[in-house]
Amino acid sequence: MASEPVEKQEQDGSSATPGGAVTGPPAVRIEGLWKRFGEQTAVHGIDLTLPAGHFIGLVGPNGAGKTTTLSMVTGLLRPDSGLVEIGGHDVWRDPVAVKSRIGVLPEGLRLFERLSGRELLAYIGRLRGLPGAEVDKRAAQLLDVLDLAGSQHKLVVDYSTGMRKKIGLAAALLHNPEILFLDEPFEGVDPVSAQTIRGVLERYTSSGATVIFSSHVMELVESLCDWVAVMAAGRIRAQGPLAEVRGEAPSLQDAFLGLVGARGRAAGQNLDWLGGGAR
Amino acid sequence: MSTHATAAAPPSLVPVFVRLKLTLLRNGLRQSTGRTVAYVVSAVFGLLFTAGVVLGLVALRGTAHAGALTVILTALLTLGWAVMPLFFPSGDETLDPTRLVMLPLRPRPLIGALLATSLVGVGPLGTLAVVTGAVVAVADGTAAALVGVLAVVLVVLVCVALARAVATASVRLLTSRRGRDLAVLGGLFVALGFQGINIVAQRLGGPDGLSVLEPLGGVLRWVPPAAALGAVDDVGHGAYGRAAAGLALTALALGLLLWWWQRTLTTLMTAPDSSTLQAVEKDSARRAGGEERGLARLLPGGRTGTVMLRTLRYAWRDPKSKMSWAMSLGFGLLVPILYAAQGNGSIYTSFSASALLGLQMYNQFGQDTSAFWMVASTIATPRDAFEELRARALTLALVAVPYVTLVVVGTAAFIGPWSDFFQVYGLSLGLLGGLFATGAMASALFPYSIPSDGNKSVAPGQAGIAWISLFGGFLVASVLASPLLALTVWLHVAGLQSLLWVLLPVGAAYALGIATLGLKLAAPRVAARLPEILAAVSKG
Numbered sequence: 001m002a003s004e005p006v007e008k009q010e011q012d013g014s015s016a017t018p019g020g021a022v023t024g025p026p027a028v029r030i031e032g033l034w035k036r037f038g039e040q041t042a043v044h045g046i047d048l049t050l051p052a053g054h055f056i057g058l059v060g061p062n063g064a065g066k067t068t069t070l071s072m073v074t075g076l077l078r079p080d081s082g083l084v085e086i087g088g089h090d091v092w093r094d095p096v097a098v099k100s101r102i103g104v105l106p107e108g109l110r111l112f113e114r115l116s117g118r119e120l121l122a123y124i125g126r127l128r129g130l131p132g133a134e135v136d137k138r139a140a141q142l143l144d145v146l147d148l149a150g151s152q153h154k155l156v157v158d159y160s161t162g163m164r165k166k167i168g169l170a171a172a173l174l175h176n177p178e179i180l181f182l183d184e185p186f187e188g189v190d191p192v193s194a195q196t197i198r199g200v201l202e203r204y205t206s207s208g209a210t211v212i213f214s215s216h217v218m219e220l221v222e223s224l225c226d227w228v229a230v231m232a233a234g235r236i237r238a239q240g241p242l243a244e245v246r247g248e249a250p251s252l253q254d255a256f257l258g259l260v261g262a263r264g265r266a267a268g269q270n271l272d273w274l275g276g277g278a279r
Numbered sequence: 280m281s282t283h284a285t286a287a288a289p290p291s292l293v294p295v296f297v298r299l300k301l302t303l304l305r306n307g308l309r310q311s312t313g314r315t316v317a318y319v320v321s322a323v324f325g326l327l328f329t330a331g332v333v334l335g336l337v338a339l340r341g342t343a344h345a346g347a348l349t350v351i352l353t354a355l356l357t358l359g360w361a362v363m364p365l366f367f368p369s370g371d372e373t374l375d376p377t378r379l380v381m382l383p384l385r386p387r388p389l390i391g392a393l394l395a396t397s398l399v400g401v402g403p404l405g406t407l408a409v410v411t412g413a414v415v416a417v418a419d420g421t422a423a424a425l426v427g428v429l430a431v432v433l434v435v436l437v438c439v440a441l442a443r444a445v446a447t448a449s450v451r452l453l454t455s456r457r458g459r460d461l462a463v464l465g466g467l468f469v470a471l472g473f474q475g476i477n478i479v480a481q482r483l484g485g486p487d488g489l490s491v492l493e494p495l496g497g498v499l500r501w502v503p504p505a506a507a508l509g510a511v512d513d514v515g516h517g518a519y520g521r522a523a524a525g526l527a528l529t530a531l532a533l534g535l536l537l538w539w540w541q542r543t544l545t546t547l548m549t550a551p552d553s554s555t556l557q558a559v560e561k562d563s564a565r566r567a568g569g570e571e572r573g574l575a576r577l578l579p580g581g582r583t584g585t586v587m588l589r590t591l592r593y594a595w596r597d598p599k600s601k602m603s604w605a606m607s608l609g610f611g612l613l614v615p616i617l618y619a620a621q622g623n624g625s626i627y628t629s630f631s632a633s634a635l636l637g638l639q640m641y642n643q644f645g646q647d648t649s650a651f652w653m654v655a656s657t658i659a660t661p662r663d664a665f666e667e668l669r670a671r672a673l674t675l676a677l678v679a680v681p682y683v684t685l686v687v688v689g690t691a692a693f694i695g696p697w698s699d700f701f702q703v704y705g706l707s708l709g710l711l712g713g714l715f716a717t718g719a720m721a722s723a724l725f726p727y728s729i730p731s732d733g734n735k736s737v738a739p740g741q742a743g744i745a746w747i748s749l750f751g752g753f754l755v756a757s758v759l760a761s762p763l764l765a766l767t768v769w770l771h772v773a774g775l776q777s778l779l780w781v782l783l784p785v786g787a788a789y790a791l792g793i794a795t796l797g798l799k800l801a802a803p804r805v806a807a808r809l810p811e812i813l814a815a816v817s818k819g
Contacts, residue, residue: 099658
């Protein structure tokens with residue numbers, strides 16, 4: 001494709017977005033968020049406002065700072081500086097209000113794998129202070145919907161990647177949070193499990209809840225989300241309703257490549273020997 | 280360099296593999312300075328130890344039992360090589376032939392290259408030195424020295440080939456989850472084995488103790504590769520027939536090992552992987568029935584019971600937790616028994632039970648690994664943190680209090696005297712309480728990762744934190760128990776021996792108070808440091 005690169009203005013985080021009817025506080029408000037690991041700056045002073053009631057995608061190439069950002073937003077990683085509010089509550093000053101309102105599925109962190117799927121849900125539900133009978137009822141339904149009922153007594157350590165993502169999702173949904181944070185929920189998941197996860201998430205957002213998930217699979221984000229934030233090299237490159245971020249580009253993938261400046265970086269002529277046949 | 284590799288004739292694999300091994304070794308060291316230091320320190324200590332053994336062997340030259348001793352030493356060395364890959368499966372990446380499955384390699388050159396690679400390293404070097412020392416100890420005359428050179432080569436080759444063959448044969452087991460679990464528990468056998476060697480060594484230290492070795496040496500003398508050492512001894516005594524038989528046996532063993540290794544390697548590289556087989560397994564139908572629900576019903580409700588149930592399940596199901604529990608319980612009992620066996624028995628040795636079980640309170644969150652995020656995401660207040668810590672302490676107490684009671688009563692009954700029972704029991708409980716308090720505090724302030732694979736209990740680079748928190752905590756806990764000690768001493772000095780029973784209720788109350796205080800102090804620190812703790816325990 002040789003279309004003109006679409007210049008995207010970085011939106012100011014505080015303004016109301018045209019896509020969502022702003023009634024209450026935004027689901028997430030981030031101001032001047034920084035995180036450095038030694039020499040490397042993972043998150044570069046980002047400002048971001050994510051409206052409530054949307055299916056929101058945080059997209060970016062590997063190493064863009066998506067996981068670091070989500071970890072800081074969900075209280076699992078302490079930022080060097082900056083403000084994070086969830087539903088109007090400061091994550092670090094008011095953890096009581098925040099932790100009961102959010103569900104988290106992190107990437108790269110383990111579960112209590114020596115419990116069976118069912119035991120894990122029973123554990124996390126009770127830890128969140130739900131009554132035991134209610135936990136067991138919800139767990140049974142979630143296991144059923146997520147197609148895990150047949151493996152509910154197997155230890156999570158013996159689960160496949162897709163099953164782990166699904167049991168993690170069940171654990172994140174068990175206390176019916178207002179906002180769900182999912183870090184790469186479809187990474188390494190087979191198409192059948194992915195469809196199951198999709199179905200559950202669509203049902204969840206249709207009742208007004210917010211899903212914020214990170215991914216580098218543009219087709220997926222384009223088909224699921226109505227709001228996206230594009231991240232690269234620790235900075236937010238664009239944010240807004242899907243149509244606005246996509247602009248005139250034929251697909252989100254094209255718009256994304258333009259935004260992160262990766263378009264036209266084709267495989268060079270140095271690989272002229274490549275193509276099978278003679279060694 | 281790489282242009283040579285594209286030449287038409289397939290180059291020998293040996294230099295490629297040796298270079299791979301050296302690169303892996305160098306890159307492993309480059310990862311962190313702590314690792315480099317640890318490697319250098321352990322290498323220096325290993326070499327010093329080896330040098331000591333070699334010097335000892337050379338000093339044995341000409342003594343009566345040198346023959347039997349060297350034969351047994353060689354057999355032990357071989358045994359070590361045989362079991363090493365089972366306990367340290369992840370120690371050497373070139374050890375895992377399944378990584379080479381996609382490369383177009385024939386078994387025979389592969390075997391040669393892998394064998395050559397195995398000869399590179401500190402282990403084979405140490406073995407070479409020790410076996411050479413053993414040969415020096417027994418070789419008598421030029422002919423024996425010549426046979427000795429052959430014996431050294433044979434023994435080192437058999438050791439290395441044996442380790443490789445066992446590793447290959449067990450790789451299927453070791454790459455499965457259950458196999459890895461077993462390997463972790465293997466550390467327990469190593470630890471207990473050391474105690475056994477300790478006892479044997481003391482027996483041998485007695486007058487004319489070495490003569491005990493003769494019958495064993497007589498048998499092992501015909502077991503390869505120790506047979507090669509026996510052959511060196513025989514040549515010195517002119518028994519050329521026996522010597523030839525010993526050498527032939529060892530060479531035969533080497534041939535058989537190589538053949539077995541090649542066979543298992545071929546099977547392994549052409550058969551499906553264990554992860555595929557595992558995925559096919561059906562739901563294991565873990566006893567979801569009444570048994571666990573019955574146990575759960577006995578536990579308190581809310582966070583306390585939930586955390587206790589999880590901790591108890593982990594103590595049984597998680598190999599790392601299981602091993603640390605088994606170590607504490609085993610050694611807590613072993614210490615009084617060992618001292619009694621040596622004739623130094625005392626009721627005061629029963630302090631080991633409360634000391635070892637109390638140490639279980641340390642690094643509570645490290646035992647969770649990065650799954651600690653699930654705990655962190657449900658802790659919003661210091662109260663939540665307190666309940667979490669208290670539940671873990673209660674689980675520990677559930678085992679520790681009856682166990683300490685049992686050990687103290689046992690030592691009082693078998694070693695005595697009963698007159699010291701109350702003070703020892705009271706002080707034991709006080710120490711336990713102090714360790715719970717400092718353990719909770721150390722869990723909050725000095726968390727570290729416990730790698731889930733292999734035998735390591737500390738992630739690289741965090742050993743310093745682990746040792747400081749354990750030793751520092753132990754010192755502080757001893758100081759915390761000192762009021763009880765002072766009371767004990769005062770009762771004795773003031774001649775109030777009839778009132779010594781007071782120490783039991785006072786000790787119990789003191790333990791409860793100090794533990795609660797420790798948990799209360801630690802809880803706000805846990806609540807305030809959740810991200811820092813998560814980062815510290817996620818390195819494994």
